[in-house]
Amino acid sequence: MANTYDVIVLGLGAAGSSSLYHLSKSGKKVCGIDQYSPPHNLGSSHGQSRITRQAYHENPMYVPFIKRAYELWDELAMASGRNLFKRTGGIMLGTANSGVILGAERSAKTHHIPYEYLNSKEIHNRFPVFKTPEDTVGILETNAGILFPEECITANLELAEQNGATIKLEEKIISIDHQPGSIAITTSKGHYTTEKLIVAAGAWTPELMAELELPLTVERQVLFWFLPKSPGLKNLDYNSLPVYIWEYTAGKAFYGFPNLGEGLKIAHHHAGEITSPGTISKLVGDDEVVAMEHVLRNFLEIEPVFNYATTCMYTNTPDNDFIIDYHPFNKNIIIASPCSGHGFKFASVNGKILSDMALGQEPELDISAFRISRFQSAI
Ligand SMILES: Cc1cc2nc3c(=O)[nH]c(=O)nc-3n(C[C@H](O)[C@H](O)[C@H](O)COP(=O)(O)OP(=O)(O)OC[C@H]3O[C@@H](n4cnc5c(N)ncnc54)[C@H](O)[C@@H]3O)c2cc1C
Numbered sequence: 618m619a620n621t622y623d624v625i626v627l628g629l630g631a632a633g634s635s636s637l638y639h640l641s642k643s644g645k646k647v648c649g650i651d652q653y654s655p656p657h658n659l660g661s662s663h664g665q666s667r668i669t670r671q672a673y674h675e676n677p678m679y680v681p682f683i684k685r686a687y688e689l690w691d692e693l694a695m696a697s698g699r700n701l702f703k704r705t706g707g708i709m710l711g712t713a714n715s716g717v718i719l720g721a722e723r724s725a726k727t728h729h730i731p732y733e734y735l736n737s738k739e740i741h742n743r744f745p746v747f748k749t750p751e752d753t754v755g756i757l758e759t760n761a762g763i764l765f766p767e768e769c770i771t772a773n774l775e776l777a778e779q780n781g782a783t784i785k786l787e788e789k790i791i792s793i794d795h796q797p798g799s800i801a802i803t804t805s806k807g808h809y810t811t812e813k814l815i816v817a818a819g820a821w822t823p824e825l826m827a828e829l830e831l832p833l834t835v836e837r838q839v840l841f842w843f844l845p846k847s848p849g850l851k852n853l854d855y856n857s858l859p860v861y862i863w864e865y866t867a868g869k870a871f872y873g874f875p876n877l878g879e880g881l882k883i884a885h886h887h888a889g890e891i892t893s894p895g896t897i898s899k900l901v902g903d904d905e906v907v908a909m910e911h912v913l914r915n916f917l918e919i920e921p922v923f924n925y926a927t928t929c930m931y932t933n934t935p936d937n938d939f940i941i942d943y944h945p946f947n948k949n950i951i952i953a954s955p956c957s958g959h960g961f962k963f964a965s966v967n968g969k970i971l972s973d974m975a976l977g978q979e980p981e982l983d984i985s986a987f988r989i990s991r992f993q994s995a996i
Contacts, residue, residue, distance in 0.1 A: 626814075627815065627825070631770065639969045648784070664666050665882070667763065676938070712864075746853060764861060791804060814950045831954070955987075
């Protein structure tokens with residue numbers, strides 16, 4: 618029964634590769650299938666860097682997840698010998714009443730995360746590149762930093778394979794037929810049966826799970842790299858610049874990274890058009906570059922020189938919290954949509970949780986906030 622498995626993981630991006638790694642330690646017969654060859658640049662997990670942080674402005678409920686995620690990233694780095702994380706510190710910027718500031722401080726206080734509260738002058742003295750208006754304050758967190766997504770996914774897949782997992786690449790899952798006791802999968806290359814299935818298909822989840830009418834929307838995002846021209850600011854590396862999220866007006870934010878060699882990476886958070894993996898426009902227009910140059914000139918003391926840009930996809934829920942749950946009609950299928958634009962940092966712990974669920978174990982953290990049933994429209 619070569620094509621029969623205990624668990625199949627559909628999609629080997631951030632969530633799927635981590636699930637496969639954790640499953641591979643169980644001794645079960647496990648297989649991961651991806652339509653491309655992760656890490657690739659066609660989904661949601663590319664672009665060299667992802668911010669990770671603990672003073673979680675979105676909601677303090679994420680802090681236990683992120684603390685465990687840090688431990689598991691460290692374990693993965695040790696086991697793989699790969700460099701997955703750089704601690705750079707991170708600063709949330711906004712007015713005193715902005716969501717990022719109030720939220721980050723709330724999470725830091727609730728979960729005893731060390732932080733500094735800086736006023737505009739202190740921010741500018743510490744990080745002269747920021748042009749902070751007088752009413753801007755900052756929450757600076759030393760634990761924040763950069764995860765290297767391509768390295769993280771490679772580490773998961775290498776270790777999973779070493780542990781005996783089967784990995785099938787360039788193989789697209791076309792259909793999933795499920796009854797209470799069996800799951801049959803047809804791909805572009807063959808047929809499989811499995812007892813359990815983890816669906817970690819990122820932006821392809823709405824089409825693969827169309828029967829559930831999940832309220833997911835796929836959003837186009839553009840990542841830009843600019844080389845700073847101004848003399849003296851050329852080396853804005855992680856020794857002089859932390860990762861940052863700047864809520865410059867209520868509910869609107871951009872974020873950025875220090876120079877990792879190709880310039881300052883910067884992007885808007887949630888300002889893209891609704892799209893789908895099949896229709897996304899991958900071309901970044903001159904108007905988009907000019908608009909981002911404008912943001913840089915307004916908020917950073919640099920004369921930006923455009924280097925390059927790429928597109929990526931957020932898969933959003935209406936409340937921007939994740940979906941991690943059993944299929945409503947078949948508990949042998951587990952559905953993971955841990956995105957909404959902030960999921961990468963949790964991939965290590967989400968993979969562990971998804972693996973536990975597929976192995977019939979109680980997940981180690983409370984995932985009730987991520988249930989599908991919270992959406993009225995979902996079945
Ligand atoms: C521009 C951008 C910036 C971001 N910044 C941050 C950040 O700073 N910090 C943070 O924590 N998060 C961030 N995120 C969010 C984070 O990157 C995503 O939440 C995460 O990478 C999503 O992982 P995933 O496994 O769900 O999807 P993916 O990594 O896209 O994986 C899905 C996989 O499923 C495969 N697949 C789909 N359908 C099929 C099929 N039919 N058959 C076979 N394979 C299939 C795909 O090929 C793909 O490899 C960002 C996201 C974007 C787009």
